[in-house]
Amino acid sequence: MTPSALSSAQVGCELGQEVGYSIRFEDVTSEATVLKYMTDGVLLRESLTEPDLDKYSAIIMDEAHERGLNTDTVARRRDLKLIVTSATMDANKFSEFFGSVPVFKIPGRTFPVDILYAKVPQEDYLEAAIKQAIQIHLSQPKGDILIFMTGQEDILATCEGISERLIECGEGVPPILVLPVYSLLPSELQAKIFDPAPDGARKVIVATNIAETSLTVDGIYYVIDSGFCKLKVYNSRMGMDSLTVYPTSQAGCNQRSGRAGRTGPGRCYRLYTEYAYSHELLVQTVPEIQRTNLGNVVLLLKSLGIDNLLTFDFMDPPPQDNLLNSMYHLWFLGALANTGELTPMGRRMVEFPLDPTLAKMLLFSEDLGCVDDVATVVSCLSMPTIFYRPKEREAESDAAREKFFAPESDHLTLHNVYLQWRRNNYRSDWCNKHFIHAKAMRKVKEVREQILDICKQLKMRVTACGSDVDQRFGV
Structure with a gap:
């Protein structure tokens, strides 16, 4: 956007x-x-x-x-x-x-970046990042700092650690503005990283690997690279994707160091040894197609008329176990026939830009007469989360969430949140009061409307079950 x-x-x-x-x-x-x-x-x-x-x-x-x-x-x-x-x-x-097509190398317009490696491996990359940030702040010329961490928990711990260490340094230390960036942080708080720091203060931005390429913040002269990131990996035995911490690839490390050279000569402090970079890190990140659930892609390729996926010309073929597991899962959902071709159910599932399981849930809800309700649940599930749990207000946010709790199902809890928000005229202040992401709820509303439009295009009967408890258990 x-x-x-x-x-x-x-x-x-x-x-x-x-x-x-x-x-x-x-x-x-x-x-x-x-x-x-x-x-x-x-x-x-x-x-x-x-x-x-x-x-x-x-x-x-x-x-x-x-x-x-x-x-x-x-x-x-x-x-x-x-x-x-x-x-x-x-x-x-x-x-x-692509058939030996020509390659053009276009020189970039970035400034030189000094790469500094750790002399010995770090036992605790979080503690090492905090110490390095304080050292830069106390000894280096002006310039903002960007720290790469793995996820929300590490980011918040790093921010808290830097603030505590700065207090321990006593008076006379230049002010510092610590700003976290992660996906569940409200957008208005994320946008603060682009605001100029107050006079005399240095910004310290602690972010996930989204800041490798997706964000460019002016004024970054120092980068601290923890050397780790979270990747979505599919476990074929469990049949689920999970976010797991892995060492960054050499390509990712180079992207991170490049952040320090956008507005002037900079420095990148790598919290791992040069030997580890050269001999222990992968040159490129493992392609997503080799480590995640392939159900959606298999369904799309089947709908494009590609029958034999095991011989399909992938640039990096996925593990055969993942591919077969995805096909088995689609067969179990009724999207594929015994011989592997797409069924009428599968062709209807393709119409929804959703995970195959959610698409099947929507189609099955027509038989139960609760398409409207399931569309609400699916829309909520398409967001990372609709709840906001700010640090130091966890108990208060948990108490607010309990007001919507449905003992039968977490899905019904999400359904209750949307119904209450609708009864309160979709107000943002109501969301803030109940620790709910207002922006996420507005997106849920948009997604829900588009899902219902697709249902109508497929000539599905869009009805709501209302207070019918038996049907609500079906959700």
Whole structure:
């Protein structure tokens, strides 16, 4: 959304006219749009209705080194002008995959960055990051600090540790502004990292690996790299994805260090040894297609008429166990027949930009007469969370959540939240009072409306079960 807004301002048009964007459950384009920003998942879904993608003359695939699940599938198309860009990708590998296409290296306009490694391995990267941040603040010239951590828990602990250490330093120490950035933080608090620090203060931003590429903050001169990140990994035995802490790849480390050279010469402090960087870290991050659940992609590829997925020309083929497990799961849901082809149920499931399990739940709810209610639950489940649990107010937020608690199901708890929000006229102040993400709830409302539109296109009977307890247990 942000790049499209910037481009529309530079072109001098209203967002959604000549320049627009399209993400899951949101399309801000028109017939006048000539430049369209979109996610790889949206592009893949567009290929369902328009296999040749005739309305596009060129596709630019940015940050290709991230190797997202949909990116690897979209990358198979060879009948369009495709420009693949990245600062750290394996260019030769992409070139060979597309038939030895030419590679262009464009020099960047960044400033030099000094890389400083730890002399010995760090037992506690969190403690090491806190000490390094304080040392920079007390001994180095002005310039903001960016610290890379794995997730919310580590980020909050780092922020708290820096604030406590600064108090221990006593009076006369220059002020410091510590700002966390993670996905569940309300957007208005995330936006504070772009505000200039008060006079004489130094900003310290503690973020996840989203700040490697997705965020660019002016004034960053120092980067502290913990050397770890969280990756979504699929466990085929459990049949679930989980976020697990892994060492960062060399490509990720280089992306992180580059953050220090955007506005002037900078420094990157790596909390691991040079030997570990050269000999222990992977050159590139393991592609998402080799480590996550493939159910959605298998369903999409089957709908595109690709029958034998075991021989499909993936750039990096996924583990056969993951592929077979995903196909078994789709067969269990009724999306695939015994011989592997797509069933009528599967073709209806493809219409929903949802996980196959959620799509099946929506379709099955028609038989129970509760499509409206299940659409609400599915919309809530499409958000990371709708509850906000601020530090030092955990007990208060937990008490507020208990007001919506349904002993039968967590899904009914989400349903209760939405119903109460609707009865209170979708007010943001009501959300704030009950420790609920107002922005997430507005997104839930938008997603719900679009899901119900798809249900109507499929000629499903959209009804609500109301106070019928037996049907509510079905949810």
